[in-house]
Amino acid sequence: MRTVTILTHSYLNGYAEGEAYSRPFGGGLERYIYDLCGVIQSRGWRAVVHQLSYFNSFETTYLGVFVRGYKYELNDIAGAFERMAADAEGLVIYGSCLWHPIRYRAGSIGICHGVNWDWHDMSESIKADVAVMIQGAVSGLDRIVSVDSHFQTYCRACCSYDDAERLVLLPNAVDTVWFKPLEGQGQGPGQEESEVQDDGSGEQAPALRLLYPRRLSYERGIVPMMLITDRLLRELPTLTVEFAGELVAGTPVAVAFQTWLVSHPHRDRIVHRTYAFNAVRDAYQAADVAVIPTVYSEGTSLSCLEAMSCGVAVVATNVGGLNDLIIDGYNGLRVPPTEEALYRAVKQLLVDESARRELAMHARGTAAAFDLAKWQRRWGELLEDQLGRVGM
Amino acid sequence: MNRPLRKRTGNKLTAMMQVRNEADRYLEAALADLSTFVDEIVIVDDASSDATPEICRSFDKVKRLVELREPLFGQEARLRYLLWAAAIQTEPDWLLAIDADEFFEQKAKTQLRQLIDQDRYDWVGFRMYDFWGSLAYYRDDSLWQLHKRHTMMLVRYMPQYSYFYPAWDHHVPRLPLSCAALQGIGSELRVKHYGWAGDEASRRAKYDRYMKLDPQGQWGSLAQYASILDPQPNLVRWQEDEEVKPQT
Amino acid sequence: MIDTIVLFPHCAWEAFPYQTILETAGRERSVYVVTTPAGLSGAPSSLLPITLDELHTLPWPQTAAIVTHPCWIYEIAGRAPAALIALLPESQEFGDDAYLRCRDALCAAATLIVASSEPLYLEQWFRRSRVFIRDGLDLASDAIADAAAVDAISGKPIDSLAKLQLQRRQDFREEQLKTLRPSAMQSFFQAVYLYLLGKHEQAEHWAKLAFEQAVFASEDTAVTTYFRFLSVIRLQLGKPCDAIATYGITAVSDAEREAYATMAALQEEGKDALAAALLLRMNEDYQRAAESLAALQEDDDRGLVRSLLYDVYSACSKPDAALNLLGETRRTVADHTKLKLLEGTALALQGKRHEAVHAILQAAMHGADPLKSIAELAAVDGQAQRLAEGDYA
Incomplete structure (x- = not known):
């Protein structure tokens, strides 16, 4: 054999x-x-x-x-x-x-x-x-x-x-058969009938979910992710941010993340969990926007492909193979790896549902080419x- | 305008020397030699009974000659201090503490300026060779290894520093103790010491003098004194180096 | 009017070396101790345990915090007690770099400091006022320290007590030194006392003696420690040229040589006050340096005054003051990282932990190294947590 x-x-x-x-x-x-x-x-x-x-x-x-x-x-x-x-x-x-x-x-x-x-x-x-x-x-x-x-x-x-x-x-x-948008959702955001939350103003604002779908490490952009999370959680009272990835315990990044989390004024809207290989689909399907804020060292990001395949609007940095996947403004937003650029792009998508839908639709289409x-x-x-x- | 602390050019190099009855030894040659590469010379004469003061006075570069009426031999600290005080009154930039029987090797004379025209270190030590029985050989054996270390001879003078000697009667270092606490370097340039270069009789006389002054070996080593009389000291032939032409 | 005292201890009550201060100051006041009930075993029943989580319930504007371990600093930061009394037992005076940063921050923030050893006592005198010592050397002197702590809590001014203790210690030492042969270090300390008391001629004598003794003992730092001190003494004696030359003699490292060159150049230009300030700073006499620099801020064309003041405030753990000095000029990446780290430190000491972490993360955008500063905060937190749980290992 x-x-x-x-x-x-x-x-x-x-x-x-x-x-x-x-x-x-x-x-x-x-x-x-x-x-x-x-x-x-x-x-x-x-x-x-x-x-x-x-x-x-x-x-x-x-x-x-x-x-x-x-x-x-x-x-x-x-x-x-x-x-x-x-x-x-x-x-x-x-x-x-x-x-x-x-x-x-x-x-x-x-x-x-x-x-x-x-x-x-x-x-x-x-x-x-x-x-x-x-x-x-x-x-x-x-x-x-x-x-x-x-x-x-x-x-x-x-x-x-x-x-x-x-x-x-x-x-x-990416397995486009497995990683797909939630049943009955088309290619739009995670929930058809969005959970509504009371944002304190008396109006019913839709719950928003931002996803960081990868290992928590320096090169994968955990630092800018924490920075934009600070600003976005403060400005968007119905936003939850999920960190879906492993941490290597005891490393400076792990200690920084734990310390950041423990003292965070909005820690009730921060989720950190790990998923087995394919179960991570749940995370994508629940997300409105996925962020791939790689700072350096990126081939073809599987997280990016999976997010696109699940019909999630993606904000990615212009590092490595991410440039092969995202055409800025077409199937995602692509920005330099700075706090300000990431923040603006993510905020833009979080407040503009139709922009999200459009990018997400093209993202799903793009994923087919990487089946x-x-x-x-x-x-x-x-x-x-x-x-x-x-x-x- | 303050006197600059450390000058990179134009340093005044002053030799300082204490003498006693050197007339029929190397004094004349030493002063002639020094005159070719130092700017000024300051001397303390410890009540010589021979023509030593006259010889000193005959050299233009001897700017100060302090003649003691009564000898201070046996009060080394005082003698050292007197010489130091006389020397610093002439406002030197660098001081070279040298004896009347010490001679720099040829190439050192041109290189000395480079050593002092800088602002990084404040003293220089040289390797000193004890010539034995002639001007052609130096001694190198277990008790005679002065050349294996550096002897501090050249120091920068800075008026605000504290200079002091230990209050001993013998074996007082030629330069203040505090000089060594500053930054300094050991140079590979060599100094020839002719104190032991005379005949056997003169060496014997020195031995007798040491044993009389210090019979218990309180100030120096008895073994060292005894080795003065070694019949077969290990001698090495001196090689003068080619003169290194200064770069133009 | 302070009606509450909260003690942040380094050990259980039984071993606590400052019981008398607590008992005296605690009269007519509520006294809490951040520890477990077990940690208070043997203590008067009027002392009540309190947990970290309960600290927010105290009336901080009327509360005095007494702290005997530097790692409590972030628990106190931002609470703005009416008085912060730092009592440092000998075991808590020194440690690794991270520990020293906490200690310096505590000492900078404190209303008064009581050290247990002369090195810390004298070092702090060069940074701030209201510094005391309590080391068992002389009962009368120790009593002054105790009284000062109690007075500070009662809101009474204590600057003159500090001076009094300094004088008393110097007198005491002088008596002792008459009968003993002082070591270089002891002579040096005597010089420092006299300098701090403004007795500059005597200080010069002792400093020279210390230097001589150090040279005889072949101590490595004879020139850079003992002789160097003469430079600031001579400055105070009104001999600025000699002072700067004295410093120049001792300048060895590149930074020191550069500082000397700058001092000499400033003096040439007639900028004596600025030259003097730089000399004070290079001798770590931050208190006097800051005083002279503050007076020169009006006329600062090359930004040298501001840059020196920044150095001084940074060295004295006053990040807020340092930050106030920074303008809006374009910065290099390295400057920006330093700035963000400084912001992080300042915010942490204001009790704004989340904002502090955010600033440090911004510093970490240019490289992962600043993340260590977050780890350091976490480690100090961990230590405070253990102390609060009565774990004094």
Whole structure:
């Protein structure tokens, strides 16, 4: 049986000791691997995942996929990937960490999930080092799948290689069958008969819900999100803001968020919860506006695609692959990653229902072009092709 | 206009020296040598009974000569302080504390200006070599390693600073104790000390004098005194460096 | 008229070192202690426990807060007690950087401070007035500190008591030093006392002595600590040229050398008062520096006065005053971040926690580093919470 082994730095949740590695960590990368395993299995091939394990090495089977966890040293990720590759059967896919100095096995595929060194203030020397690593990846891998046009442009502009087809643009996808607007809602806001709330003025104002549908981290824009939340909650008495994502406990971001929440004058209108993979649909369907305020490091945001697919009006920043998804004013609002720009765009949509509806409708339409079936087919073809190329 | 605290150019370099009966040793050569690279010289003569004062007076650069009637030998602190006080009255920028039997190596004379024409540090130490029995060899063994460290000889004079010597009778440092508390550097430039360069008889005489003054080794080390008489000291030949031409 | 006292302690009542102050001041007043009933075991029954949540029920305009641990600062911030008495036991005087920031904030906000050791006592005298010490060295002097605390609560002026204690301590030390050989540090402290008392000639003598002793003992900081102090003494003796040269001798770091160059240049230009202010600031005599600078604000063409005053207020934990000085000029990213952090500090000390976090988050738009400041607030909160629950570990 043909085998495809995916190497990754993260899949099943190993962040908390005592977790029985029973579920994937709730991030986009892990979902990608989950979906890719599905493609491999649907073709009748065997899918294997080798991942780094923060605590101990382990072996388990998750939904028919054999998963092995490897212990590693923080300063030798490349070495760990080389060990994972040495043990790998069949076609090898390097699913992450292409910016590490890995010696790739010949005939392998790499996946780049986006440019993650696009923080303007990173030092010149770091950026120069990354350039060397990426060139190494471009030279050492047979094919590289890029999930967004930005990494593809980066390689064409900054790297040197002979085969123009080495870089394959294969944007991320969304299951438009699952992620869809709420039944009977058309493509508009979450509730047909909006819950009305008494905003204290005696008038019945519609309840509004703003959603931040991703991990709470610095690069994903948790800081500007908290800042605009402060202003919006004060100005819109019927607004609730939901943070739907995981926090890594004990980190400065986590402590900042908890402290912010605890002292917030409107904490009764702030919700923080985490969802399993697909259950997050509930959050999208309940939202009037979704915010993707990425500050740096974004491939094709799965959250953005899911929100669009659920017919939610999206406000996104002009970072990384978000630029591939949102056309400003057509299927969402796209702004620079500043507090003021985000605040204005979100406020605009929260107070203008018809503008929301229009953007949401086009968003749902756009999502169709990124449907999961298309992604599965393209991956299947690519794998078939590669297996043929390497004689498996 | 205040006197600038630290000058980067135009520093007045004044040598200060205490002398006693140096007439038939190296005094003349020392003063001639100093005259080629310092601006002024201040001397305290500790009641010499020979032609030492006359020799001093014969050099133009000797701007002050303090002649003591009664010797202060045995009251080192007072002697040091007297020399210091005389020197600072001439308003120097830098002071070079040097003895009548000490000579800088050739290349040091041109480099000294660079060392003092800056505003970052306030003293300089040099490596001092004890020449032994001749002007060609210096001694280097376990008790004779002065050249392995730096001896502070050159200091910037700043009138607002507190300069003081310890109130001892012997082995008082040549410069005030407080100089070392400031920022300073150790230079690799070398100084030749000819005090032990004479014949065996003169070294023996010195030994006798030390043992008479300090029989218990209270001020100095008895082992060191004894080593003066070593029949086979380890001697190293001196190499004068090529003169480094100053950059134009 | 203060009719209520609330104590924010660092330990249980049994070990509390200021019981007499509480008992005296507590007469005819309601006294609460932020602790559990267990924390008050052994205390007079008139002392009542109170929780953090209940603090808002107190009549703050008529309440005096007595605080013996710096981590209470944010619980008191914004409540505007009629008097804030900071009594710092020796164990609570020093700690890591975050701790010192709390301590400085408490000391800046307090009506009066009672230190337990000379280093803190003298350091605070350079920043503000109404500073006292209570260290068991001399009973009469300690009694002055106790009386001052009680008087402050009664609304009586206490500046002269502070001066009185300072003089008493200096006399006491002088007597002691006659019989002992002082160390460099002891001579130095004597110089500081005399400086604070305005006896500058004697101060110069002791400072020189301290320097000599430090040199003999080969202490590393002989020049930068002991000798440097002579610069401000000479300034007060009316010898500004010598004063600046004295400072210049001790300038080692780039910042110090630059400051010296500026002082010397200002003096050349005839701006003696400004040169003097800079000298005071470089010697950390913030009190006198602020006084001279305040008088110079009218004539500040290069903004140097404002920039110095900003430094002084920032160093003394007076973020409100520092912020007032900042104009509307275009700022670099680094300036903007600093400004937002300063705003955050000022707001936190006004008890406006939410606004403080908002300001710090704005600073964090340019980089994640400022988030540590939020973590610091949270840590102090945590400490206050533990203290309130009687956890004094």
